[in-house]
Amino acid sequence: MKQGEQTKLSIIKAANKLFYQQGFHKTAFSDIVKEVGLSKGNITYHFKSKDDILTAVIEHRVERTKQILTTWDQDYANADTRLLCFIDSLIDGKSALTRYGCPNGTLASELGKSNELTRQLSHRVFDLIRQWLSTQFLALGYSSEQANDRALDLFTRGQGICVLAQVYNDEDIFELQVNHLKALVSEKINS
Amino acid sequence: MKQGEQTKLSIIKAANKLFYQQGFHKTAFSDIVKEVGLSKGNITYHFKSKDDILTAVIEHRVERTKQILTTWDQDYANADTRLLCFIDSLIDGKSALTRYGCPNGTLASELGKSNELTRQLSHRVFDLIRQWLSTQFLALGYSSEQANDRALDLFTRGQGICVLAQVYNDEDIFELQVNHLKALVSEKINS
DNA sequence: TCAATATTAGTACTATTGTACTAATATGTA
DNA sequence: TACATATTAGTACAATAGTACTAATATTGA
Secondary structure: OOHHHHHHHHHHHHHHHHHHHHOOOOOOHHHHHHHHOOOHHHHHHHOOOHHHHHHHHHHHHHHHHHHHHHHHHHHOOOHHHHHHHHHHHHHHOHHHHHHHOOHHHHHHHHHHOOOHHHHHHHHHHHHHHHHHHHHHHHHOOOOHHHHHHHHHHHHHHHHHHHHHHHHHOOHHHHHHHHHHHHHHHHOOOOO | OOHHHHHHHHHHHHHHHHHHHHOOOOOOHHHHHHHHOOOHHHHHHHOOOHHHHHHHHHHHHHHHHHHHHHHHHHHOOOHHHHHHHHHHHHHHOHHHHHHHOOHHHHHHHHHHOOOHHHHHHHHHHHHHHHHHHHHHHHHOOOOHHHHHHHHHHHHHHHHHHHHHHHHHOOHHHHHHHHHHHHHHHHOOOOO
C-alpha cells in the first residue's frame, strides 16, 4: 500500500471513531487532526473538506460491512447459524452500542435531518444488512415477502434496542432485549 | 401570562422545532434568533446559554408529554383503546417522524454520546412513556413484569421504526410497521 | 406620579470553525 | 543522477460560533 493510502486510511479510521463517539457535527476538523496525529495541512491534502471525510467514512463502513457479511457467509453454512451470529455480534458490541448507539443508526439519524446525500449513503449500509438478513430468512424456508418482513422486523428491533439502551445507558436492557431477538430466528415458520 | 413568560415560551418553541428538524449541534444560536424573530440580546436575557435553552426545551417536552398522556387517560376508559390511541398518534405524525425521526429518540441519540446531563433529561421523557405503556398493559391483565416487558417491547419497536423510516425516508414502511404494532396490543394474554 | 425592575435591541468580543495557501520534504521514475 | 510528483507541515484567512455588555424602552408597584 502506498504511503498516501495508508495516511488516508488512518484519517478515515480516526474520523470514523470520532463521528461515532461524538457525532458528526460535534466533531471539529481539529478533533480529527488531533486524533490522527498529523498536521492539518496533511489532512486537507487527502480530503479537501470535512464532508469529503464523511463520505469516505461511510464508504469505509459499507466496505467493512460487506466484508463481515461475506465472512459469515463463508464461515457458516446454515442460515439460522448465520442469523445467530449476527445477533451474537450485537451482544459482543454491547458496551459500545449501549454507550454510543448503533454507528449507522445514530449517524443516519443525525445526518438524515439535513443532508439528503449522506442520508442516501447511510441508506446503503442499511440495505446491505437488510438484504443479507432477508436472504437468510429465505434460506430458512420463508417466502420472499415473509423473509423481507422478518428481516425488516429484526433490523427494526435491533435499532430500537440500541436507542433505548443508549438512552438508559443500560447494558442489561440491551442484552436482555437482544436475547429476545433470538426467538425470532428460531421461531417456527408460518407462526 | 407575563410578557417575559410569553417570550420565553416562543424561544423554547422555536428551539424545539430547530433541534428536532436540524439537530442540536447543527442548530446555531443565530438560527434560533432568526426563527424567533427577536433580537439576540433578548434571547440571551431569557436564557444565558444555548445549553440553558436545551434544558428548557427538554423540560417543555416532558410537560407536553405528561399533558398528552393525561388527556388520553381522561378521554379513554379502556387500556386497549388508550394503547391504540398511542399507536394512532404515531401514524398521525408519520410525515414528520419519517422525515426527522422521533424527536426524543434522535435528540437522545445525538446528545447521549457526549453529554451525560442531557442524556438523563431525555431519559425522563422516555420514562414517562414507558411507565404509561406499562400501566396500560397492567390494566389489560398482564403481570407487573409482563407489562413492563410489553411496554419496553412496544417502545423499542416504535423507536426502531422511526430510525428505519427516516433512513429510507419512506412513509409506507413507517405506516406498515406501525400497523404491525397494533397486533401487540390486541394479542391474547400469555401467548 | 415616579422610581425600580423587567424586557428588548444592538453591538462587541474572543475563540473556534472549516478551508486555502505556501514552502519544505519525501518518494518515485527516467 | 536529476526531474517530477506525492506527501507533509505550518501558517493564514474569512466566517461564524456562543456569550457578554451597554443602552434604550416597557412595565410594574408604591
